[in-house]
Amino acid sequence: MTPITEVEGRRLTLSNLDKVLYPATGTTKGEVLHYYATAAAAVLLPQLRDRPLSFLRYPDGPDGQLFFTKNPPPGTPSWVRTAPVPHRESEQAEQVVVQDLASLMWAANLVVEFHTPQWRAGAPGIADRLVFDLDPGAPATVVECCRVALWLRERLASDGLVAYGKTSGSKGLHLLVPLEPTGSAEVSAYAKGLAVEAEQELPELVVHRMKRALRPGKVFVDFSQNAAAKTTATPYTLRARPEPTVSAPVTWAEIEGCRAPGELVFLAGDMAGRLARHGDLLAPLDDPGQGRPVPGT
Known part of the structure; x- marks a missing residue:
């Protein structure tokens, strides 16, 4: 029945x-x-x-x-x-x-x-958040993604922007940044500039182009999901992985302290305890007062 x-x-x-x-x-x-x-x-x-x-x-x-x-x-x-x-x-x-x-x-x-997407219905292509998808190429793991995330956090902060982290629920890490509503093309251009800069500053660790041959042992800083037509795994969604992994918000202390990939794998059964302990780490993303302007726009 x-x-x-x-x-x-x-x-x-x-x-x-x-x-x-x-x-x-x-x-x-x-x-x-x-x-x-x-x-x-x-x-x-x-x-x-x-x-x-x-x-x-x-x-x-x-x-x-x-x-x-x-x-x-x-x-x-x-x-x-x-x-x-x-x-x-x-x-x-x-x-x-x-x-x-x-x-x-x-x-x-x-x-x-x-x-x-990074925009809401009623304002298509006007983003209220920026996203970086940090995707490790084996043998790199989320541990290397965390190193790149820390560099990006500081670089974004120098532009007056605050980043929040979550696991992808797969192998990598996502950074999300609340913005004043800004055209997706402008957000994409800014994000690409930071990805290029990250590669210049961390050439042994970062690649900003999607080409597979460039990626072994490095972290691909994927800025493309800021395009109006693109989407990103929503925070707290379960993923179609071998285990019921969650795209789970993480603290900056967890990112700073990550030494092994398993430390940033969270399953459905972990989330009630994490939410009781940390609350909603991404709540600021939905507070319009937290949005900041994209430099140069």
């Missing part, structure tokens, strides 16, 4: 709750939904609010078929909000915007990674 539950007055059909999605840990779909409903909802919803969603779906777990979609899936309830998003020069398409717990649980039941 498929259970039907009510969330904030909305009736939801939740399917296959006993299905094991993460064989390495035995984590079931029911446990995934429990993570989103209890540990994550209060801190994830502010990160999703007003941001058109892209979904990476993995309904049979990370070893099954993965597919990326921006369109509302077939059967999307009428009460799930959508927003028009420009996709090409003259085209607009609708994308889901998760504004409440019922919509979050509907989306989580599809088994998805949540990916969001």
